[in-house]
Amino acid sequence: MATVSSGRHGGLLGGGGGPGSFGVLRRALRLLEAVDRRPEGVVLAELARELTMPVASVRLLAEELEAEGYLVHLDGVWALGGAFTLLGSQHREPMVRARLHHRLEELRDELGAAVYFSRYHDGELSVEAVSAAEHAPAVHEWADFRATAHASAIGKCLLAQLDHRARLDHLSRHPAARLTARTITRTDRLLHRLDRQPATVPVLDLQEYSMDTVCAAVPVVAGGTVGCLATSLPIAQAYRLREAAELLALRAAPLMLAMAV
Template sequence: MSVPTRGHQATLGQGGPGPFGVLRRALRLLEAVDRHPHGATLAELGRDLSLPSAAVQGLAEELETEGYLHCVDGIWSLGGTLALLGRQNREQLIRAKLHHKLAELRDQLGAAVYFSRYQDGELCVEAVSAADHAPAVDEWVDFRATAHASAIGKCLLSQLDHDGRRDHLARHPIARLTARTITDPEQLMHRLERQPATVPVLDIQEYALGTVCAAVPVTAGSTVGCLATSMPVERIHQLKGAAELLAAQAAPLMLAMAV
């Protein structure tokens, strides 16, 4: 992701649609605030970004909620969260914010929520938020060996290049887990290559009978990640709405990881 250098004029409208656009617009706003060492009003930020102050206000207030901006008497400045990110506890802070976000999503969906990355050639489920009313899927076969069948795995693989996918499948041969599992490598490769970045990846009982899943990309810098949920097949009619909520909430996670 390219970020304009300090002092470069960039408007919030240049962010584009979807969660990636929200992230870019948030970064543009943070950069604009950073150019005012003594703080700035919404009107001043609006002028910097070639937008009316009302258009900046909503995003500024969201960033204030997350601690990235701070407002006193109408003057906006960078918040304490950014200062903390530069200290030794940066990773702990990010992980705490991640678990908090996942717990919020879990309660909104009434379903388990997962954050995963693809690191060093392997799928890694880094955080799971589950509860009695929102149980996690039973990992009856190691997730690392079943990326071809899970929504998480397919979402991560779809973000790799062609050679990266081939390498992964060569190290983790495709196995049939249910009658719905794709076992033809070429068919799987074709689907992964045609997967639009803005469309959620679904698993309809491919990994485990009785369970459906959805995953959306979470990409910041060099991170290849995803946000996912799982629920009983009886709730399949809720899966599309759940995926849309995940996509909408991916941007705050991306921002926390990118800043």
């Protein structure tokens, strides 16, 4: 599996917005807003002053956004890129979906493991996109994912983002059934675990859904979306899960940005 390079990511952590993937997303959106206020273009030093960030950090962030088409660098100034020409039009949804699938394919190959993007909406869990391959097999859905949120990393990550009443409502419609010897079936114990789940720490499924698989999931917060990014590994590769989960958390910010804008 690819190793994590902390140098570039660390450079994006300077300035306000907080640590981790969510902080990177906030700084990226602040940078886009600052550029949007200057249709004639803006130099890097001016952006750094307005955002109260080091010039080097702003440059790295701007280059990341340029690679995605959100910014362009012409004649020494930064301006909004072509990716914004489709926003708000009837083409936005296909564009976002195509960008999402491309991101998932890249992450699958980097992790050497299947990856998933899921959402919780209208009271149900939905796996919106899966990227798997022969060398990175997807989880065998032997029990409906929608009814087994209590046992999967995806489900627990989504439920952790809901309030107490919404969690109880979900569990009343989908009672926690025992899928393996490791499945948590007591509602009070499950709710206690969800309450104690830090937002910045990946949620793990250690053979709670299937004895053949381990999984990890991290939240994807974009607007009103209750979503998550997840990965799975065969039990024979369980030793890789912690590293895969850490890399998943690092890579969540670009996906959140793609979904947010």
